Amino acid sequence: MTEQKKARQVNIRPVIESSFTECMEQLQEGYVFAVAATAGCTVEVTKRDIYGTDIRIIRPAAEVNGEEITVLAQLKNTTTVRPDPQKDFFSYQLKKREYFDKLAMPRRGPKAILIVMATTPVQADWTKGSHESLELQYCCYWRSLEGETAADGVKSPTVRIPTANVFDASALTEILDRLDREEELV
Template sequence: MMELLQLGYVTSVAATAGCTIERVTADLWGMDVAFVRPPATPLEEEVMLLAQLKCTTQTTPDPAKETFSYQFTKRQYFDHLVKPRRNFKSVLIVMTAPAVQADWTEATHGGLLTRRACYWKHLEGLKAEESVQKPSVRISTSDIFDAQTLIKLMDRVDRGDPLHG
């Protein structure tokens, strides 16, 4: 159910940003979804960004702190994100959810509120000791994954700019 919650969140963000989202059904590269922004004209190329999705109830980011820690459950998930990629860039998207499933969303006449948020991090080039089977990464509490962020990331990919910072 946590996967469905996060998929709903990132799908809503993609729609707001004018992108489509395609699920990666075969786990060949450790990616779960591909965000695709259509070209502005038929002669231009679409832009794509891969993402690995992780949802956890184990942490509650404190906005007063600069970062929070996320620990991968398997080394291979980390390795897929840190390897250099020439063509398709990738990001980690971590959603933190309340421990009680009934608290995940709240519907009102004003809309559907999703409790907590998704955060993103580009890990390409990071290193972890080979002996570490469950690497951890620090994620900035200011890097909330929303439509403006996705647009900026797609613009960077389109220009060939680095995704860091």
């Protein structure tokens, strides 16, 4: 284990160490579910990561005989990246080349996006509740990788995520509107 990795692990403060990673996934799913609900969409969790995506977000058709709009998403949550909104982007390294390749391949059907959540390593600080609201700390960012390439031999590609791409209900609505108009996701 590298010294850098050991230093990062020292900063992680889980409530229960054995479930920390699963709770990170659950936190991000909850975030995405809340955003989708606010945008009038439903979410289906993919039980097996066969297609390189974790969830399917579906917006129902506006008309009775209309077609729903769907976007697939690969979810990643990290405690090691702290995006700076003053900068145009932050870098995120995918652990497997396969994740990148699945997101980058051109798709005829539903398009796919990467959603990266930047989370504090202090699990007890993930949410704060009051009588008026439940506040979720930090946020998710999205990016379409369709058509992108990574150098041959790179096992863990690094992607740039624009800090302007905060994943919220407005962003999700715009993503689905673009897909409905058959426009590129940029």
